[in-house]
Amino acid sequence: MSEQKTVVVIGGSGGIGRAIVDVLMKDEFIVHATFFSQDELLHKASGADRLFWHKLDATEAVAVADLWKVILKTSPTINGVVFVATLPTAYHPLMKLDWKDFTAHFNVQVGTFFHTLAALRENLSAIGPCQFIPILTEYCQGRPPAGLSDYVAAKMALQGFARTMVAELAKYGCRVNMISPGITLTELTSSLPPKFLEIAAEQNPLKRLAQSTDVAAVVKFLLSEQAAYLNGVNIPVNGGSTVQ
Ligand SMILES: NC(=O)c1ccc[n+]([C@@H]2O[C@H](COP(=O)([O-])OP(=O)(O)OC[C@H]3O[C@@H](n4cnc5c(N)ncnc54)[C@H](OP(=O)(O)O)[C@@H]3O)[C@@H](O)[C@H]2O)c1
Numbered sequence: 001m002s003e004q005k006t007v008v009v010i011g012g013s014g015g016i017g018r019a020i021v022d023v024l025m026k027d028e029f030i031v032h033a034t035f036f037s038q039d040e041l042l043h044k045a046s047g048a049d050r051l052f053w054h055k056l057d058a059t060e061a062v063a064v065a066d067l068w069k070v071i072l073k074t075s076p077t078i079n080g081v082v083f084v085a086t087l088p089t090a091y092h093p094l095m096k097l098d099w100k101d102f103t104a105h106f107n108v109q110v111g112t113f114f115h116t117l118a119a120l121r122e123n124l125s126a127i128g129p130c131q132f133i134p135i136l137t138e139y140c141q142g143r144p145p146a147g148l149s150d151y152v153a154a155k156m157a158l159q160g161f162a163r164t165m166v167a168e169l170a171k172y173g174c175r176v177n178m179i180s181p182g183i184t185l186t187e188l189t190s191s192l193p194p195k196f197l198e199i200a201a202e203q204n205p206l207k208r209l210a211q212s213t214d215v216a217a218v219v220k221f222l223l224s225e226q227a228a229y230l231n232g233v234n235i236p237v238n239g240g241s242t243v244q
Contacts, residue, residue, distance in 0.1 A: 011085030015186020019212030064115035105154035142242030182238025206239035
């Protein structure tokens with residue numbers, strides 16, 4: 001790689017987030033990654049002088065603005081921001097629906113992207129060209145299952161926001177591309193019944209569920225020169241469980 005690129009991974013401490021951090025570290029990126037509850041990451045110098053861990057509640061506008069002040073001091077040019085944060089999901093069928101679950105998911109999904117853009121809007125031309133990569137879900141493309149309406153509605157709202165930003169951010173030299181993973185074996189899905197996961201894998205055309213590294217590889221591709229003309233795409237990473 002000719003020039004060292006800097007990427008920020010919001011939610012870098014989760015299953016998919018760690019895989020993204022790992023693949024970018026191997027590819028010589030400078031990585032700023034955030035965690036929410038996993039404080040031990042603050043003390044891990046796993047990436048020597050190229051990996052910086054930051055504690056962040058991404059739903060807090062002031063915290064996000066402060067984070068960007070810190071990041072831009074060390075890294076004035078940003079090539080990518082990957083939005084990976086999520087709340088744990090829970091089965092909430094109609095009879096258990098609560099508005100606070102909707103707002104909680106909305107605050108993490110849309111709030112994280114909104115607060116970041118608000119913190120950067122004065123600097124967008126200067127920091128880039130930057131690519132924003134929200135991680136959605138295959139439920140934004142295919143049929144969502146029962147009981148996840150709070151999570152899916154927040155992801156669809158994030159998708160709508162991101163799609164609008166494709167047109168708005170281009171004049172600053174910025175791009176927006178999305179990734180929609182299928183069920184991926186991480187902490188988020190570890191509470192699902194093993195039988196459910198087994199059936200989901202069996203029903204997948206490739207007969208397996210996604211690994212975090214499958215998603216990370218697509219992030220790496222989007223950040224490469226080969227993907228320079230991609231803008232506004234939503235790439236499914238689901239083995240063909242939704243066919244476009
Ligand atoms: N796993 C799947 O099957 C799957 C499928 C499709 C899409 N996705 C999407 O892929 C992304 C990653 O999923 P995952 O499976 O890796 O989830 P995960 O392991 O549960 O990780 C969630 C991440 O979000 C962070 N986080 C939680 N609340 C936060 C807050 N208020 N502010 C900032 N960060 C916060 C967590 O930080 P701490 O761990 O430090 O608390 C962690 O880094 C999510 O957007 C998810 O919706 C996942």
